[in-house]
Amino acid sequence: MVRSLDGLVLAPVADQAPGQVGTRTRFTYHEKDGEIWAEYAGGDVVRGHLVGTRREDRLDFRYVQLKTDGTTSSGHCVSTVVELPDGRVRLEEAWQWESQAGSGTSVVEQVTEPGP
Template sequence: MARSLHGLVFAPVADQAPGQVGTRTRFTYHEKDGEVWAEYAGGDVVRGFLVGTREGDRLDFRYVQLKTDGGTSSGHCRSAVVELPDGRVRLEETWEWESQTGRGTSVVEQVAEPDGD
């Protein structure tokens, strides 16, 4: 069975365009019975939420975020769940804005757990 995302914290490996998710953004994921959701914040994002489903190693979700400039934006994302050689998890994402023009790909990786856990 695929590893649960519940309680895992992820960070982007690279910055996106200004006003979007960046390397200072942190996502805290939750998962239960095929449902996935997360809260995120950091960098140009004051607060963001995503909600969707997981089927095997695939996620399909919608996201909405409030930016530091007071603007909001939303979109749709599909992600592949990949286990890294060191045991952490990577999400390889393909996303498209629904509230504005734009689409792309990004990668977020699990933040290493503190030593001693």
């Protein structure tokens, strides 16, 4: 199993559609006893939260976010935790909105600086 996500900061490697998370979004992860949660913000997201579970290298969580236009949205995501050759962590994600139509995949990777 890849090391704990607790205290790690991750960011998307590519921008999603406008109004969603993007390369300027930063996720700060926490983990304890199989529980995971994170706060995120940046880009079009004013504030977001996710909460769920980790079983080995699989995360299963729900997320909710407030966007700069004042709207909210929520969804479900399943991620695979991968350790990169340089020791950083990558999450390979499959997500689906629950508050609106849409689904997709994304990749977030550990960053060493807070970002923009």
